[in-house]
Amino acid sequence: MHRTLSALAAIALALVLLPAAAGRQLAGAQLVGGGRPWEEKQAQNFKPLIGILAQACHYCPGRSYVAAGFVKWIEAAGARAVPIRYYSSEQELRRVFKSVNGMIFPGGLTDLWMDSPYVVAARKLWQWAKEANDGGDVFPIHGTCLGFQLLHILEANVSFTQLLVDTDSVAHPYTLDFSEGAANSTMFEGLSKDLVTKLGDDKYNISMENHMFGLPPAHYDTWPALRQNFHMLTTSKDRNGVEYVSTAEHKSYPFFATQWHPEKPPFEFGMKEIPHTLDAILVSQHLANTFVETARKSSHRPESPEQELELMIYNWKPYFTLKDSVMDPSYDGPDMCYFFDRPDDEAPEDNRLQLGASRRAASKSFAGVVSPPKGEPAAALAFA
Template sequence: MPGAAVAGRALPSEATLLAGGKPWEKKPATYNKPLIGILAQACHYCPGRSYVAAGFVKWIEAAGARAVPIRFYNSEQELHRIFKSVNGIIFPGGLTDLWQDSPYVIAARKLWQWAKDANDAGDVFPIHGTCLGFQLLHILEANVSFTQLLVDTDSVAHPYTLDFTDAVKESTMFGGLADDLIEKLGDSQYNISMENHMFGLPPAHYDKWPLLRQNFNMVSTSKDRNGVEYVSSAEHKHYPFFATQWHPEKPPFEFGMHEIPHTLDAILVSQHLANSFVDTARRSSHRPESPEQELELMIYNWKPYFTLKDSVMDPSYDGPDMCYFFDRPDDEAPENSLTGRSAAVKSFAGHLSAAGQPKGEPTLQLAMA
């Protein structure tokens, strides 16, 4: 595909990337049935110990991959067994604590370090972090508390633009994206990047914590409703680790929040980022230990809930349209209904304010998906 241009800056073509790009861009694809691990998050008002939003599952499926849930409370041995079986990992958006000593961050750090070790050994292994996952990748790299790294932003239910930096010229995520889509991503009359978060990473913090400037390319920035600027897209300089504060997975697969853009342009951008990530995962040499293990790992062993119909997430969470829940007492999902759990069920009607914030509920967790 031809390279795109941003304000006169040419983006690299796929051929250019393969000829002289980063190590993971040079290595050919060797596996056309990649498995992508998705790190499940804790939930307290739902029929299970953890969940994965189905939008992330569909996002990578649309690019030709298959999803594997990773429970953060698994033993280190089990985490490593799954890591060796999957070809990439998603740190998804959501609501969970990002204290450095929390079980979720501890598990993420293990996976992140193993991914670094694999890449150092020449075995391509990508990670994509979305929203909370974007923040998590930066917390792991800077090794500081999220209370130091992040600031408040008014960006819940806020489709907006991406202001690209010169680093986009070296971007894996955006390399080969059509010129008109690059231009529309930066144009406020389109607003096709979906922001939905209460915290953000100021660009100045890349200098405040030099490890971030040293190891990440700041690919784009955005602003909240009050003009607060934050990093919205980033890529690691040495590893195939990609991070979007915005949500490429929502436009094709989430319809419960009316602010989500569903235009063809938004869908094409989403598909491009999914294709880019999954194609990087095709270059990984990881494989399940056996065909039986492969079948046992895949998310198809669980049934999705239609959570848009009956909200069962945390009271401070806007709720994905569909979710997979893990380690619940009853492995069988009810027929598109959760009314049997009356204490947990909350209708979406009247649950959210016009700004997308929960009514009458304190915000206890870190970020919205």
């Protein structure tokens, strides 16, 4: 009888100590991925470089761009950014891939047709990342919003028109409904119980959704490759109650995906809906630290100190895009951007940078080269 009472007391104590659930059940969750090989590795590089896949530029002074929020996001975690032009030659893509320690497929507004140059380049980088991880060389990818969708398109090998549905989630800070096991994922393990609770509470709405399309949870079964290869960590709903997957983590590789924007709360202020509370900032910092810490386990290195300097995004100057209409009129886009190459540049056979070349390119004036929407005046731009 005494042993029975002791056992019951132990069970009661354990229940009291369980963490508070947020949205769906987080308490008592099972380990998401069993053993995660990338977590067992030791750091190889304390100066990690993160490649960011640049997107097509339309009404702006460049052929491609990177939103500065993603650059700042990884810089705040101790990494440095390297732009990757999607129209680079395969030789150049491979050279950059071997130099960086992780990649971001960013949010934005660009075509995700299977045969588009952007998706073709992303597929090469994604495949090389898989091969690196298979060989024991840790190489993480983080996909945000459009990048979340891109990672799923590549895995399912299906057009976005089949995979995604319309959602009313533009400028929509909302909640995350956690699946069983999310608490033990790479992405959320170590996140405080208080923040987990607030992420699931609509009194706080600290996850920033900003997308027109979403991936329904049922599509993980429609395309079995998704269920087989991804852990669905959270779901969310749009303004009309349409449910979509909002956070996912690959089962075999350090590939992380958020349909929401962790980079916006600390660094984007043009959209009034973006949450800027301390809670939102702490969640952003947690995911950045987790991603960059994984990148530190990559052994990739540039070929030389000179190449390392030439690759970094510091060779280009950020432009205050919030001040001028130089992005797509339909895109409530980044506060600041980096632009690369001129709008009418032909795709180079080999984008290999020569010493000093990118510094000279960064110093060129872009005044008068913007292609504005019809009927709108050209923005006055000058890169000093």
